[in-house]
Amino acid sequence: xxxxxxxxxxxxKKRIRKTISGSAATPRLSVxxxxxxxxxxxxxxxxxxxxxxxxxxxxxxxxxxxxIEQATIVGKKIAEAAKAAKVERVVFDRNGYLYHGRIKALxxxxxxxxxxx
Numbered sequence: 405x406x407x408x409x410x411x412x413x414x415x416x417k418k419r420i421r422k423t424i425s426g427s428a429a430t431p432r433l434s435v436x437x438x439x440x441x442x443x444x445x446x447x448x449x450x451x452x453x454x455x456x457x458x459x460x461x462x463x464x465x466x467x468x469x470x471x472i473e474q475a476t477i478v479g480k481k482i483a484e485a486a487k488a489a490k491v492e493r494v495v496f497d498r499n500g501y502l503y504h505g506r507i508k509a510l511x512x513x514x515x516x517x518x519x520x521x
């Protein structure tokens with residue numbers, strides 16, 4: 405039987421999370437993509453705390469632009485928020501999504517703005 409899109413993503417996500425874990429030294433940059441918005445969090449998995457987050461939901465500059473541009477804006481915001489939380493290096497968690505389009509745009513933007521992964 406064929407897997408649904410959500411089941412497939414959950415399987416990929418589980419496979420990724422087996423190997424990736426965020427620590428205080430190198431937290432995890434997790435990305436969630438909905439149909440309208442995109443969200444990013446920097447997470448320390450050992451303490452279970454979110455160190456910083458950014459999304460296109462409350463951002464006025466992210467409305468009325470394409471979804472790729474939205475992801476670029478969120479990538480810049482998460483890099484700035486992570487630097488404010490004194491985080492330089494992260495491990496990227498694509499959360500089961502394919503690494504292209506909005507996910508790639510967010511990652512490239514975060515890298516350009518000083519986040520290392």
